[in-house]
Amino acid sequence: MRADARKNYSHILAVARDVVAEHGADASMRDIARRAGVGLATLLRHFPTREALFEALLRTNLDALTEKAGELETSSSPDEALVSWFREMVAFVQSYSGVVALMASAHEDPDSALYATCAAVHSAGARLLLRAQTEGTARADLDGVELFGLMSALGWLVGQPGFAPREDHLFHVMTSAILTNRPCTDIKKAA
Amino acid sequence: MRADARKNYSHILAVARDVVAEHGADASMRDIARRAGVGLATLLRHFPTREALFEALLRTNLDALTEKAGELETSSSPDEALVSWFREMVAFVQSYSGVVALMASAHEDPDSALYATCAAVHSAGARLLLRAQTEGTARADLDGVELFGLMSALGWLVGQPGFAPREDHLFHVMTSAILTNRPCTDIKKAA
């Protein structure tokens, strides 16, 4: 990679971070290129797809969250670790509006540039879930995919302007569905 | 309303139903006009905004769901009524992909053409919730807004291709968060 290319690359990324913070995940690529003072074709050369751009944009944060899961695994009780990691994930996806939709769809598409990063997040969560399930504090009939799904759904919801103020409570409700600190009465009856 | 206008109106609506079924809620207005054999400006004349179009498109279904809530209120036990109505709502929003995002944002925006219809759905749900809460089968710390939110979040999630197969189970999990057929142990500890 040539020096000018490397410089363009990181400059585009920095600008993209700002524009995305302003306009969310469906910000205009053209606008990013314009603000970066670079041709649109140049942006597309470095990041051939929107997901490729977001892969670079989110990698740092998502890697940190994956690592955080590992730390929590040794530093906290299984249920606390699961809940506080879940919290951090929700808070993160909320920080870039619309990014959760990108992640949810990348999670299901092995061809996506974001797939690997999402898969890493996924399995980090799955491990925390399994640990809490072994202890008996997380409901047994849940897997990593569903944990990822519930996180995404909650993240999506609190990303809607009107629901953001209720984030804490909605988080609490969602958490109560994942944990099982209650004698398991017959809940199927009602469904 | 002139005869030709009325004819255009209903024809556009019929075509829109097909196109939206194919391409989801962010289908191209231009494409709908094209397929209806009508100028784009004509479509915009009848439905000045995408939400106005969807208001007409969804009104029938949503009114039926509002009415259904009323029926359930007399025909079923409070918890069963709440759960089965919730189920129907989720099934409905899943039937038109992307429509739940439109509804969730309209729900918060009094200026939206979809606002009134969403508000009706909202309050129908709120009544079912309240009824179950009075009976003690739905968790007390929930209101109509949050019920609408959880419905939207679940609808959004099962609208994502990879999560659709898990709809039943995810519905079950979400339901368990809304109902309270369990002695209310201290769940805050973990959060």
Place this chain on the structure above:
DNA sequence: ACCTGAACACCGTTCAAGT
């Protein structure tokens, strides 16, 4: 190697001109 401008086929909005 890397960048760029321009052409392309789209999109929704707006409005003067037609019947």
Place this chain on the structure above:
DNA sequence: ACCTGAACACCGTTCAAGT
């Protein structure tokens, strides 16, 4: 009253031409 085509300002994709 109602419809329409066209102009406008956007979008992402693609590629031949430049350094």
